[in-house]
Structures are given as C-alpha cells and as structure tokens.
C-alpha cells in the first residue's frame with residue numbers, strides 16, 4: 165500500500181480549505197496573449213501574491229484578535245486591510261502555456277460550455293449545436309481567473325492594479341465582476357434572504373475541530389493527489405495539491421421569487437398569510453432565513469439556532485419520521501437535495517465523494533422600490549458561485565445534474581420529490597414541480613412556474629498548488 169503524504173498548508177491556495185475572508189471580491193477572467201513566454205516569466209512575480217492556506221489562517225487569527233480587542237474597549241472593530249488572491253486556469257489556459265498532459269478529469273478537459281446543456285442551462289440548438297444563453301465572456305475560451313477578495317474596494321483595486329502592472333499585455337481581460345457581502349442585517353445572506361455559507365464539510369488534517377454535525381471528509385475529495393482522491397492514479401505531478409474550482413454566474417430573480425411566496429402562502433391554522441409565505445420559503449430552501457434548519461425547527465423560525473454554529477448543522481434527516489415523510493423538511497428542499505445526509509447513508513451509500521467546499525459571494529445591488537412595485541427584476545443580481553472538489557463529475561456536476569435536476573432524488577421516497585426549487589433546472593422551465601411543500605398535504609405537488617436562478621455561464625478551472633505555479637508554470641530565476 166502506498167502512503168499518501170499529508171497536506172502542506174503552505175503549498176495549497178488559501179481559498180480552498182480556509183476560505184479567504186471577504187467583504188468584497190473581484191473576479192477577473194482573462195485570456196493569455198501570444199506572448200506565452202512573457203506571461204510565464206511574469207508569473208514568477210505573481211506567485212508571491214497568491215495567498216496560501218497558512219496565510220489565510222494567519223489573517224483569520226488577526227481578524228479575531230482585532231474583534232476581541234475592540235470588544236474589550238467597547239468599540240466597533242476597524243476593518244483590517246487584508247487582501248487575498250486566488251489564481252486558477254481553465255483547460256484552454258493550461259494548453260496555452262504548454263501544459264498538455266491530461267489531468268484525469270473529463271469534465272474539466274471538456275470545459276463547462278460543453279456541459280451547459282447537460283447541466284440544464286437554457287439556450288438554442290441550431291443545426292444540432294447547442295448554444296447556451298450565457299454571457300459572451302464564457303462562450304469565448306477564458307484561459308484563467310483571478311479572484312481577489314478583501315476588506316474594501318481600495319485594497320482589492322490596489323492588488324488588481326499590481327497584478328495588471330506585472331502581467332501587462334501578456335493577458336487580455338475578458339470580463340470582471342465584483343461581489344459583495346450584503347449590507348446591514350443581511351450580512352452573510354444571499355439575495356433571496358437566506359443565511360448562506362453555513363454548511364461546508366470539514367477536511368481531515370486541516371479542520372481539526374469540526375462543529376457538531378459537520379462531517380469530516382478525507383483531503384483527497386477536495387485536493388488532487390491526496391488521501392482518497394478517487395483518480396489519484398491518473399494525476400500528473402503538477403496536479404498534486406491543486407483543486408478544481410467551478411465558477412457559475414447565477415442571476416437571481418428576487419422580486420419574482422418574493423411574489424411567488426406572497427401568492428402561495430402555506431395555509432395552516434394559526435398562520436397569517438405573511439407567516440405562510442415565510443414558511444413556504446423555508447420549505448423550499450430547507451432552512452429558515454435565519455439559517456435554522458427545518459429538520460430541527462420544523463414549525464417556526466429559531467434565529468438563535470440559525471446563528472449558532474454549535475447547533476445549526478447538527479441534523480441528519482434521521483428523525484424516525486424523516487425517511488418516509490416530509491413532515492419536517494421536503495425531500496426536494498435545496499439543502500436536502502444538495503446534501504441528503506441520512507437519506508443516502510441509511511441506504512448504505514456514502515456521500516463523502518459528493519461533498520464540495522462552497523465559497524460564493526452575492527453580486528449586484530439590493531432590490532429597489534421599483535422592482536418591488538413591478539414584481540420584476542430590473543437590475544442583474546445573484547450569486548457568484550464558486551466551489552472546490554477533486555472530481556467535477558462527483559461534485560458540482562453531480563449535484564446539479566443528478567440531484568437538483570433529478571425529480572426522483574432523493575430515491576426510495578413515497579412521493580416523487582420533484583425539482584430542487586432553488587437551483588433545479590428543467591428542459592421546460594415552466595414545468596417544474598415539487599411535493600411536500602405543505603406538511604399537511606404532502607402528496608400535493610406545488611407548481612414552480614419560474615426558474616428563479618438563471619445560469620449565465622461559467623467555467624471549470626484548476627487552482628494549482630503554489631509550488632507548481634512557481635516551479636512548473638512560471639519561467640524565471642527564483643530568488644530565495
């Protein structure tokens with residue numbers, strides 16, 4: 165038996181396991197010019213700017229200390245000027261810089277554009293060729309992406325200027341988008357209003373103190389070439405300690421979603437129409453807006469539970485009634501579809517290989533008064549979805565295609581679960597339904613007339629290790 169070495173936190177890009185702290189984030193997609201040698205030489209100067217996992221851990225400690233000091237002095241903490249950078253390449257980018265050996269991931273090697281129809285994205289077919297309704301940038305071979313995250317536009321822009329100055333004309337920027345944590349009490353909530361970023365798996369040897377209920381997965385399900393990487397035998401040396409970064413630009417139709425909730429409140433004795441609408445929203449997501457999981461708080465919100473990391477992940481859909489009924493949480497609810505916990509484990513099926521680490525951020529303005537009045541999206545907003553995994557076909561692609569879009573999942577249930585109401589995509593977007601939205605009438609199907617999350621495209625990227633960026637991808641004299 166070969167032993168796989170433990171992970172080297174100084175070598176792994178910081179966003180993957182630790183998550184670069186952010187209030188704002190700019191994602192810049194680029195193509196490499198024909199001066200490939202120039203690009204690879206200049207990459208040597210970029211490498212020290214790429215944030216490592218060890219650095220992120222240091223940043224997080226500094227942030228906690230800063231908060232504690234401010235609390236002790238009875239004041240609000242000042243924001244620390246901290247910025248972090250992630251760099252990843254598409255298969256086109258790798259080919260462009262001469263990295264041609266296969267990485268052992270067919271989805272990455274084909275690119276996301278080739279996967280669009282399979283994922284359920286909308287588009288048109290002409291002469292047998294499907295063209296998705298995506299932003300032009302994602303239909304034109306993006307080579308790479310920088311994600312620059314930090315405390316303010318000022319720190320982020322300064323780092324972006326530095327990157328631009330170093331790379332000069334060796335890259336051509338094709339598209340940039342800025343995301344931001346939402347203001348005020350919506351901090352940490354996505355645009356439909358639900359607290360996000362609560363449930364990510366812990367990674368063995370890194371997250372040594374997981375929260376109750378937080379599953380620990382072996383590093384190779386996120387990092388290539390590490391313990392339990394399902395394709396470890398097919399990885400070239402340069403792939404080790406890298407991870408696949410899936411990016412999706414997902415627009416959210418918030419006024420339309422809110423209008424749907426308003427028009428379809430769950431009618432139960434004692435609930436006002438407003439409470440009935442709030443309850444329906446929770447039944448679609450599987451958590452209340454506060455983050456409280458329906459499996460633990462099935463009838464009413466419990467904000468203290470939602471905010472408490474010691475409790476808000478400590479559920480498995482394993483109450484005796486859970487497997488066969490939708491009393492607590494609908495089978496199709498977004499969080500149950502995307503992490504079915506005991507629904508599969510009780511059948512002896514492990515989901516460890518299907519776990520992903522999510523690092524998305526909202527983009528776009530808050531909903532305006534006009535949009536509320538017209539019940540219509542007038543300004544583009546949504547989620548810059550980003551997740552990491554070691555096999556795209558087990559992670560993002562599987563969750564989207566085989567779980568969210570699959571009406572029969574979770575399997576072996578008394579009612580057909582239906583589509584994930586948040587991200588499930590159907591060939592006919594007006595045809596989606598789900599069961600179990602009303603706990604008192606679980607066989608009834610609810611029509612979901614609109615896909616409130618609209619994919620505008622994305623790409624499959626690979627975030628290499630720091631040493632590979634420095635010693636294999638970059639060309640240059642290294643000053644130690």
Ligand code: HEM
Pocket residue numbers: 354355356358359360361362363364412414415416449451498499500502503520522546547549560563564586587617
């Ligand atoms: C605009 C689109 C999306 C919205 C509004 C959204 C919203 C949410 C919310 C509110 C949660 C609960 C908070 C948490 O558990 O961290 C969540 C969890 C989750 N989402 Fe999404 N999401 C979106 C897209 C996606 C996509 C594209 C995927 C993957 C294909 C995905 C996979 C997951 C997973 C795996 C979880 C954790 C479930 C758990 O462990 O219980 N989401 N999402």
